[in-house]
Amino acid sequence: MARTPSTMLPLGTAAPNFSLPEPASGKSVSLADFAGRPLVVTFICNHCPYVKHIAAKLAELADRFHGKDVDFVAINSNDVANYPDDGPEKMIDFIRDYRIGFPYLYDESQAVAKAYRAACTPDFFLFDADHKLAYRGQFDSARPGNELPVTGADLEDAIKALIAHIAIPDKQIPSLGCNIKWKPGNEPDYF
Numbered sequence: 001m002a003r004t005p006s007t008m009l010p011l012g013t014a015a016p017n018f019s020l021p022e023p024a025s026g027k028s029v030s031l032a033d034f035a036g037r038p039l040v041v042t043f044i045c046n047h048c049p050y051v052k053h054i055a056a057k058l059a060e061l062a063d064r065f066h067g068k069d070v071d072f073v074a075i076n077s078n079d080v081a082n083y084p085d086d087g088p089e090k091m092i093d094f095i096r097d098y099r100i101g102f103p104y105l106y107d108e109s110q111a112v113a114k115a116y117r118a119a120c121t122p123d124f125f126l127f128d129a130d131h132k133l134a135y136r137g138q139f140d141s142a143r144p145g146n147e148l149p150v151t152g153a154d155l156e157d158a159i160k161a162l163i164a165h166i167a168i169p170d171k172q173i174p175s176l177g178c179n180i181k182w183k184p185g186n187e188p189d190y191f
Contacts, residue, residue: 004120004179007190008136011170015039015131016115020075020105023088024095029073029103033060033176036129038162040155043113043123043180044104045078046094047085050177051121054142054152055098058122061152062102069163072102076179078121086181101170113180114188120177126158126168134162137172 013083019030042058044051062072078086088106095104107113117126126135135158142150154173162167182188 003176005134005176006123006138006174007117007119008172008174009117009125009133011133011136013133015041015125015127015133016112018075018105018107018112018115020107020112021088022103022105023067023091024104029105031131033129034071034073038129038134039131040070040072040159041116041125041127042072043118043121044074045076045083045086045121045178045181047083048121048178049144049166053142054122054139054150055094055100057150057152058139059099059101060077061156062100065159072158074100074102074104074119075107075112075189076112077107077118078106079110079183079186080108081183083181105152110180110183110186110191114165116178117188117190119191120175120179122174122177122179125151125171126154126155128162134158135168135172138175139175143176 068074080087128134140151140153142148
């Protein structure tokens with residue numbers, strides 16, 4: 001598995017717009033659906049061992065905050081032609097298997113991943129109520145094989161600070177995971 005870090009989009013960046021299909025519901029979900037509310041945008045996929053390592057705890061963290069204080073949305077931007085385990089039908093299985101209670105969207109063109117300068121799965125972005133970037137970084141320090149417990153502490157601390165209107169430290173640790181599987185010839189220019 002390739003170890004790829006976040007690109008660390010500059011804090012204060014406005015959330016790039018998106019409108020993407022949600023395979024589980026057949027509906028389209030857009031950034032506008034979360035207007036006026038803080039939002040966690042996370043880039044994940046179905047097959048990545050880094051994502052699978054944290055998926056249950058991510059679902060648990062989101063259950064505590066989603067729809068109350070902060071909304072969550074996940075986006076899968078992987079090339080499904082070359083990585084069929086990341087296809088939309090398997091996204092529905094992933095939601096069921098990990099009890100994901102927030103929208104999991106499919107970015108077939110990979111344009112949304114590029115707009116967010118997403119690099120890895122998982123890659124986390126926390127936006128304030130005005131959809132300005134307040135946190136981008138790791139879920140926690142746990143990685144497959146490093147024996148550290150999966151807690152979600154880094155993201156949870158950032159969410160709690162945002163809700164309490166306390167400054168989130170600028171020093172943030174990049175997320176680390178599998179690289180986004182870009183379509184041949186569609187690799188971004190930010191690497």
